[in-house]
Amino acid sequence: xxxxxxxxxxxxxxxxxxxxxxxxxxxxxxxxxxxxxxxxxxxxxxxxxxxxxxxxxxxxxxxxxxxxxxxxxxxxxxxxxxxxxxxxxxxxxxxxxxxxxxxxxxxxxxxxxxxxxxxxxxxxxxxxxxxxxxxxxxxxxxxxxxxxxxxxxxxxxxxxxxxxxxxxxxxxxxxxxxxxxxxxxxxxxxxxxxxxxxxxxxxxxxxxxxxxxxxxxxxxxxxxxxxxxxxxxxxxxxxxxxxxxxxxxxxxxxxxxxxxxxxxxxx
Numbered sequence: 687x688x689x690x691x692x693x694x695x696x697x698x699x700x701x702x703x704x705x706x707x708x709x710x711x712x713x714x715x716x717x718x719x720x721x722x723x724x725x726x727x728x729x730x731x732x733x734x735x736x737x738x739x740x741x742x743x744x745x746x747x748x749x750x751x752x753x754x755x756x757x758x759x760x761x762x763x764x765x766x767x768x769x770x771x772x773x774x775x776x777x778x779x780x781x782x783x784x785x786x787x788x789x790x791x792x793x794x795x796x797x798x799x800x801x802x803x804x805x806x807x808x809x810x811x812x813x814x815x816x817x818x819x820x821x822x823x824x825x826x827x828x829x830x831x832x833x834x835x836x837x838x839x840x841x842x843x844x845x846x847x848x849x850x851x852x853x854x855x856x857x858x859x860x861x862x863x864x865x866x867x868x869x870x871x872x873x874x875x876x877x878x879x880x881x882x883x884x885x886x887x888x889x890x891x892x893x894x895x896x897x898x899x900x901x902x903x904x905x906x907x908x909x910x911x912x913x914x915x916x917x918x919x920x921x922x923x924x925x926x927x928x929x930x931x932x933x934x935x936x937x938x939x940x941x942x943x944x945x946x947x948x949x950x951x952x953x
Contacts, residue, residue: 720745723800726752727761727775737761737775737793739800756802758791763817768824771795772846773802776815776829788815790829790840792848808848812836812856817874817924821881826852826904828875828884835870837886837897841904852904861892862918866940873923873939879931883909887922889939894922917941 722742728734739755742748761775777789788810793802812831820827820842827848828839835857841849857870871890877899878885884897884906895913897906916922921940928934 723795724749725755725764725766725773725800725802727764729760729762729778730758731760737764737773737802739802741800753800755800756793756804758804759789761791763815765818765820765827766795767820767842767846768822769846771797772805774818774820774827774848776810776818777807778814778816778833788813788831788833790815790818790827790848792842792846794846805845805847808840808850811838811851811854812872819875819877821877821899821901823881823901826899826901828877828899828906830872830875830886832871832873832889835872835888835890837872837875837884837895837906839884839899839904839906849904853906855897855906855908857886857888857891857895859891859893861890863921863940866890866921867892867919874925876925876927879927885925885934887925887936889921889923892916892918892920892922894925894936 724740724742726738735754736757737755738752740752741750758775758777760778762778763776765774773793773795775791789807790810791807792805794805810829810831812834814831814833815829816832817830818827826839826841830837837855838851839853840851857872861867867890869890870888872886873889874887876885881901882899884899886895893913893915896909898909899906919941920938922936923939924937926935
């Protein structure tokens with residue numbers, strides 16, 4: 687497979703979308719690069735059964751009718767391994783085996799059909815997982831648990847399967863919004879360009895937390911300083927780095943404020 691096209695909608699109640707490229711054998715290389723698989727994460731509350739796939743033609747902008755790619759409960763956010771062969775999906779559901787927390791499932795991507803084969807499922811150690819990221823080396827994946835307000839890291843095996851969480855941190859505290867901020871709500875887990883840090887935006891705390899990251903061991907530990915604050919009542923949701931790496935941006939869910947953060951690459 688070729689280069690990944692990555693797209694995500696911002697509302698948790700909408701679809702999370704990720705796509706892996708398709709190189710059809712019937713097309714020459716120049717034309718093949720214009721065709722991609724697009725994967726749709728959903729909530730399986732009514733008729734949906736899991737993750738859906740459609741074909742995108744970038745030359746025409748046409749997207750085919752989505753078809754079921756793999757069955758899984760509430761795959762609200764997706765991520766693709768750097769090798770393009772594996773896809774990962776959070777599930778806002780009970781953990782496997784009767785444990786506590788949500789679930790994270792690994793799939794193998796069939797490049798010829800776009801279909802997904804389930805590999806294994808592990809607990810995220812917290813409830814309501816809503817965001818994941820795979821590190822650049824493909825050794826670890828990080829997750830934000832919204833309902834319980836926590837972050838975790840899991841190691842990835844060579845075959846793309848998941849190991850149980852190697853590292854888990856429970857956030858604590860509140861902020862000023864009595865309806866939305868009575869406790870922590872980790873909303874996104876983002877890996878820095880240099881693969882050394884994980885940045886977690888917590889809507890419930892009005893904090894952007896920074897963790898030191900060891901992808902080889904799949905371990906996160908609080909940085910020093912461990913977080914920066916945003917304006918009370920902002921509800922930070924998603925976080926993104928500027929391409930030059932010196933600044934980052936936070937979008938807030940519970941206020942009109944948007945935040946710009948300077949990045950100190952030394953720490």
